[in-house]
Every structure is written in C-alpha cells, then in structure tokens.
Amino acid sequence: MTAIYPSSYYAASANQQPDRPSLSSSISADVCVIGAGYTGLSTALHLAERGFSVVVLEASRIGFGASGRNGGQIVHSYSRDMDFIERHYGQKTANAMGKMAFEGGRIIRRLVDQYHIQCDLKDGGIFAACNQKQLHELEAKKALWEQHGHQQLDMLDAHQVREYVGTERYEGALLDHSGGHIHPLNLALGEATAIESLGGQIFEDSPVVDIQQGPKAVVKTANGQVTANFVMVAGNAYLTGLLPKLQQKAMPCGTQVITTAPLSPELQHQLLPKDHCVEDCNYLLDYFRLSGDGRLIYGGGVTYGAREPDKVEALIRPKMLKTFPMLKDVKIDYAWTGNFLLTLMRLPQFGRIGDNIYYAQGYSGHGVTSTHLAGELIASAIQGQAERFDVMASLPQYPFPGGRLMRIPYTAMGAFYYDMRDKLGI
Structure with missing residues (x-):
C-alpha cells in the first residue's frame, strides 16, 4: 500500500480497514467499476446485491476524493432544483427527476442499517x-x-x-x-466492506491507464487488467487523463x-x-x-x-x-x-460511451445523496431497466465556454457576482 489519505479529521478517525491489494493479474467480472468514491461504491454494491460479479479499481484509497472529505451532510435534491429543471427541460423531466430527488438519503439509511455501517448517522x-x-x-x-x-x-x-x-x-x-x-469516510469504508461481503473485489493503488472498448471491455492498470461485460466510470473530479471528453464537460x-x-x-x-x-x-x-x-x-x-x-x-x-x-x-x-x-448547468452528468461503458459525474456540491441515487440507477440500467437512468442521461451536457483556459475565470467571475448579491441581500 503506497497511497495515503490526505490529512483530515475523517482520515484520523476512520474505522480500521484491512489492507487491500493493487491489481497485479488478469481477471474478469460482469462489471468493472473505476473509482471507489460514493458513485462507484453505490454502483458496485447495488450490482452485487443483484448477483453481478463486480471488480472495483481505485487509483488511491477508498473514499480518497470528495466522498471522504466532504461536509458529511445528507441534503436532498440536486444543485439545481425542480423548478429550474422544469423551466429549462420541461415538466415531464422535472416530474421524473422530482420522483428521484429524495431517494438518495433513503438509500444511505438503508445501507447503514442493513450492513451495520458505523458512521455516526x-x-x-x-x-x-x-x-x-x-x-x-x-x-x-x-x-x-x-x-x-x-x-x-x-x-x-x-x-x-x-x-x-x-x-x-x-x-x-x-x-x-x-x-x-454522517462521517463520510466511514460511510464509504462501510460500503466497501459490504461489497466484499457479497463477493465483490476491490483493488486500491490501481489507477486505470486505458479502456479498450468492445463487446467485452478491457480495463488496464499498470500491472493487470479486468475483462468485463460492462464498465462504470466513476472518477469524477479525479478522472485525470483517462477520458478527456468527459473532463471537458x-x-x-x-x-x-x-x-x-x-x-x-x-x-x-x-x-x-x-x-x-x-x-x-x-x-x-x-x-x-x-x-x-x-x-x-x-x-x-x-x-x-x-x-x-x-x-x-x-x-x-x-x-x-x-x-x-x-x-x-x-x-x-x-x-x-x-x-x-x-x-456548467450545475446538474449531474449521466451517460453511456458505446453500448457498455457508463459514467456519472458532476454533482456540483450535492454529491452525498445524488451519488447514492446514481448507483441505483446505473445498476438498474445494466440489469436492463434503464428508464430512470435515461431521464438523467437526457440532460444536455455543455462544455464550459472558452475551453479549459477560460472556464476558471468565467466561473470565478460568476461566483464573485453571486457572492456580492449574497452580501447585499439582493
């Protein structure tokens, strides 16, 4: 084990975990999940509950990113609420997303209760x-x-x-x-233990270097590979260099x-x-x-x-x-x-690449509950029930204007504008 958690209260008070190996061989599974944050863990756990064989590849440690460092609050809905969604995408989409907006918190509570996760809920x-x-x-x-x-x-x-x-x-x-x-890192660690209790495999220190598309996808790390019927990409803010088109969004x-x-x-x-x-x-x-x-x-x-x-x-x-x-x-x-x-629209981005590679990212500050919903939707889609996943995937996914160089100053200027509105109460 080489990767360590950044210093935080959560890392210092994390529940004890076994050492998990890095991937060093060629294996196969029904589904390979890339990323052991909430999106990846929720997806893997929902799939394992449905009887799928699952392998999770994590570049660092379980919950290394936002999942193990966030404010730990169970907040419902999305970063944009249903009134915004209705204005921009229509009543049908708003109603469908409204039916899902409060599900993530219920999923968290079910998992905590069912798998006896100690996370100070x-x-x-x-x-x-x-x-x-x-x-x-x-x-x-x-x-x-x-x-x-x-x-x-x-x-x-x-x-x-x-x-x-x-x-x-x-x-x-x-x-x-x-x-x-909740204690967010302990929630992630508890979900990882639950995945393993159902037969899933988790490999840490295993950054993915390539995904070969095909009827069976091949996900490669430096020292091993996973051949899978489906791939779920859940790198979110830490998806570095693997799928540039996702990062541009x-x-x-x-x-x-x-x-x-x-x-x-x-x-x-x-x-x-x-x-x-x-x-x-x-x-x-x-x-x-x-x-x-x-x-x-x-x-x-x-x-x-x-x-x-x-x-x-x-x-x-x-x-x-x-x-x-x-x-x-x-x-x-x-x-x-x-x-x-x-x-850009402060709504999560769901989608497919080809027929068998799924992704979800960009929760825009509302990730604790939305990630857990994502896992349920993706697992259901892989199982063949894609209606709810397709609602989320139908939302347009715009790149930031001006490309990589301009997206930071544009967004920072917008933040300054809204911050001044907050201070003035207007």
Whole structure:
C-alpha cells in the first residue's frame, strides 16, 4: 500500500480497514467499476446485491476524493432544483427527476442499517436564511418539495431557529426532518466492506491507464487488467487523463473544511442544541455540524480550478467566528481541502460511451445523496431497466465556454457576482 489519505479529521478517525491489494493479474467480472468514491461504491454494491460479479479499481484509497472529505451532510435534491429543471427541460423531466430527488438519503439509511455501517448517522438538517429574501426562497423550496412528495419539512421563524442554532445570524430556516449527517469516510469504508461481503473485489493503488472498448471491455492498470461485460466510470473530479471528453464537460473545484478540538457538552448544546447539521442559503455557502465525538466541523467557500489554498484555517475560521463568536479561543485541530466537480448547468452528468461503458459525474456540491441515487440507477440500467437512468442521461451536457483556459475565470467571475448579491441581500 503506497497511497495515503490526505490529512483530515475523517482520515484520523476512520474505522480500521484491512489492507487491500493493487491489481497485479488478469481477471474478469460482469462489471468493472473505476473509482471507489460514493458513485462507484453505490454502483458496485447495488450490482452485487443483484448477483453481478463486480471488480472495483481505485487509483488511491477508498473514499480518497470528495466522498471522504466532504461536509458529511445528507441534503436532498440536486444543485439545481425542480423548478429550474422544469423551466429549462420541461415538466415531464422535472416530474421524473422530482420522483428521484429524495431517494438518495433513503438509500444511505438503508445501507447503514442493513450492513451495520458505523458512521455516526444523525437525523435532521437545517437550511438557514441570512436575510428575508432567502427566507422567502426557503418558503418556495418547501412548497416545491412538497409538490414533489416530500412532506417532512417545517418553516422556522427567527425565534424558532435559535432553538436549533445558537447564533443571531439567521432570520429563519427550513427544517428537513429527513436530512441528517454522517462521517463520510466511514460511510464509504462501510460500503466497501459490504461489497466484499457479497463477493465483490476491490483493488486500491490501481489507477486505470486505458479502456479498450468492445463487446467485452478491457480495463488496464499498470500491472493487470479486468475483462468485463460492462464498465462504470466513476472518477469524477479525479478522472485525470483517462477520458478527456468527459473532463471537458466539467471543472474540478475545491472546498475547505476545518474541525475544532472536542468541545464540552455544554458548548456543543449552545452551538447546536438538537445536533442537526446546518447550511446557509448563500451561493458560496457555509455548512457546519457536530462530529460524533463532539467537535464542530465547519466548511465553506470555493476555489475554482481546484487550487489548493495555502491556509485553509485562515479562510474558514473567520466564517466560523462570524457564526459562533464564542469559539474565538477554541483550537482548530484539522484543516483540509478536497475537490468536487462542477458542471456548467450545475446538474449531474449521466451517460453511456458505446453500448457498455457508463459514467456519472458532476454533482456540483450535492454529491452525498445524488451519488447514492446514481448507483441505483446505473445498476438498474445494466440489469436492463434503464428508464430512470435515461431521464438523467437526457440532460444536455455543455462544455464550459472558452475551453479549459477560460472556464476558471468565467466561473470565478460568476461566483464573485453571486457572492456580492449574497452580501447585499439582493
């Protein structure tokens, strides 16, 4: 084993795992999955449950990318909601995607329960409004989600929200009782163990160097290969050089997270009395929650083009103190960054290459639940029930304007514009 996890609270508190080998021989399987993040793991697990033989090839370690470094929040729907989808792609598509928008969270809970995954699963999520405009938008979100069948929602006024979040920043909130939060890396590791319990094979330190298309695809690594009836490409922001046409459709972005030292039970209760997770409604949003051992995990901001910030703590600590000034003397134990994949329309990209190579990528910041939905849809498509996969695959996939050189400045300018709107409350 040569690859190691980047330093983070999640890596430091990960559940113990066996060493997994790199691929060093020629093997065969029904399906070869490239990437052991949530998309790949969910796909492999759903396929293994259906009786398929599955091999997962991971370039580094299980959950190495966004799946093991994200904010750990179970947030429903997509980065663009069903009203946007209806305006751009029609009511039929919006209705079909609306029926799937809340499924990812249910899949996570089923897997955690069925396979006894220890990942600090806790219930309850808060969308917090920083101004009246955002509060009205949350009221519209509640009506929209209820229209699509999600009924576990309550509006909170400025007084009520303080029963959930110990800050004066918010003018109200939307409480999603079916939201929640998890230790994201431990969820990925638990899903990997579940795959292996069903006969699936996982190889780490096995970057794929080539995919040979054909009736049976051949997926090659430096020291081995997998011959498979189907291939699932799930590299997302870490798909480097393998399929350039996929990479042109999306842009890696970095987000930053810090974690405090363990807090006293009294301070934990002061910050988050109900132990729910929180995200605000700004375009460049803040998000935070308590860990299983009583730390505050706080994240926010975006670096376009996946640039590594020199000092994550210097970027995020002021955001945390704006929300919770009482933490000014609390030590920060961990700070890290990780990449997610942004698409131009901020909707995930699903598709096929030829007849037997599938891909899914570009969840644009809503990956925890959408990736788990993706695994179900792809497994069903491989099994021959492709209707729901085809709904997602029908969404247009546009490259960023200006090509690789211009997509970062264009997107950064857009982010600056929306950030100013957030600050002005317009």
